[in-house]
Amino acid sequence: MNDQAGYDPRAVEAMVAQERATYLARNPVSAARQGGTGNLFGGVPMTWLAKSAAPFPLHFEGAFGARVVDADGHELVDFCLGDTGAMAGHSPLPTVEAVARRYGTLGGATTMLLTEDAGVCGSILADRFGLPLWSFALTATDANRWSIRLARALTGRSKILVNSYSYHGSVDESFAVKGPDGAVSRRGNVGPPCDVARTTRVAEFNDLADLERELAHGDVAAVLMEPAMTNMGIVLPEPGYLAGVRALTRAAGTLLINDETHTLSAGPGGCTAAWRLEPDIVTLGKAIGGGIPSAAYGISQDVADRLAARPDLDLVDTGGVGGTLAGNALSLAAVRATLTEVLTPEAFVQMTALSTRYATGVEKIIRGAGLPWSISQLGARAEYRFTDPAPRNGTASEAATDLLLEDYLHLYLLNRGVLLTPFHNMALMCPATTEADVDLHLGLLGGAVDQLVGA
Ligand code: PMP
Structure with a gap:
């Protein structure tokens, strides 16, 4: 030894x-x-x-x-539970029944039409996370990607900021760690579209001075972060850190995106509800459909109002936010059953x-x-x-x-x-x-x- x-x-x-x-x-x-x-x-x-x-x-x-x-x-x-995708347990009965009913009895998984489940899912998430308006995706990666696009559009800024050694899915901008002079590519980054320093700033978690320095450049559209890091072990926030992040992002005119894909483990409304956080956007994925592909992002009323004032943004077709199968009826039937009957x-x-x-x-x-x-x-x-x-x-x-x-x-x-x-x-x-x-x-x-x- x-x-x-x-x-x-x-x-x-x-x-x-x-x-x-x-x-x-x-x-x-x-x-x-x-x-x-x-x-x-x-x-x-x-x-x-x-x-x-x-x-x-x-x-x-x-x-x-x-x-x-x-x-x-x-x-x-x-205890792996599909690296969180099966947080509800494997094939929980209420989700199995909802999926069988939707896909088999009623019929139809993906139609470009609506079902009642969507509104119910939105209400549950609004109640749990405190953000009033929700949209759906199939992966947390996409929920993050689309949130970043919205933040860039609203702020007119080009960069996002992530914490060093965080993970947010296969989002191009997020494969960055702290280098001696700013963001550098994380080891093994496969085919980055450009030098990450052009798209990304990096701060260390639990370091408000570092965050303040990076935000001072005035070019950060959004901070994308987990309220507690979960992809490099669990790194918990120190007292005052998350309140400091919120104050600094507000002062810098930078949106705050809480990625609660894993931190949902903190409770039904993730860390956002458990710790009374006030993000502009929350992203979710993996677990909410009981293993059926599903993800979501929620936006504040302020973000919604600012988006409503931007008719130039194409949110209904080829503007770069959304996907053909996102929010499909099968996925939403699974989310509704999982949230109301399993992850209670x-x-x-x-x-x-x-x-x-x-x-x-x-x-x-x-x-x-x-x-x-x-x-x-x-x-x-x-x-x-x-x-x-x-x-x-x-x-x-x-x-x-x-x-x-x-x-x-x-x-x-x-x-x-x-x-x-x-x-x-x-x-x-x-x-x-x-x-x-x-x-x-x-x-x-x-x-x-x-x-x-x-x-
Ligand atoms: N955000 C976080 C915090 C994650 O841990 C992950 C996946 N491990 C993702 C986003 C991406 O999820 P997916 O691979 O399902 O898109």
């Missing part, structure tokens, strides 16, 4: 090799299906699905609630209590083993990070990334029936998650840590 994260890397390499061998023996059907027919780019349906700590990604047969049954018949407790305020209370049980248990294991790690919780979501205290911005959190350690923990858990999200150590609770599920993870993590510190 001992490097900075509290273990001997050579011993962990050997443990990872052992876990990979176990995985190989345990998953012959997934192994045999690798690469499919040979006609998939990267051997997978979407290139991200190749990311796995295992020698090959897992195939699955079915998923209900907090459980996935893999192709080899193992039942896994799922009561469900969030239960999910958050489980997440607290999870975080408290992990903290005990970390302290018991004397590991320099930390755990952060945001409502129904919690994540451990290999540094202590918890990082206060994206750059510090990125520096604590330890892929070897992540591989070890992911594989150890997966081989024993627990699934974490492949991109990080995030664990999310859904309405079907139980105390026993949380305790299973804690018991296994305890075993993995014992092996780690004993090595």
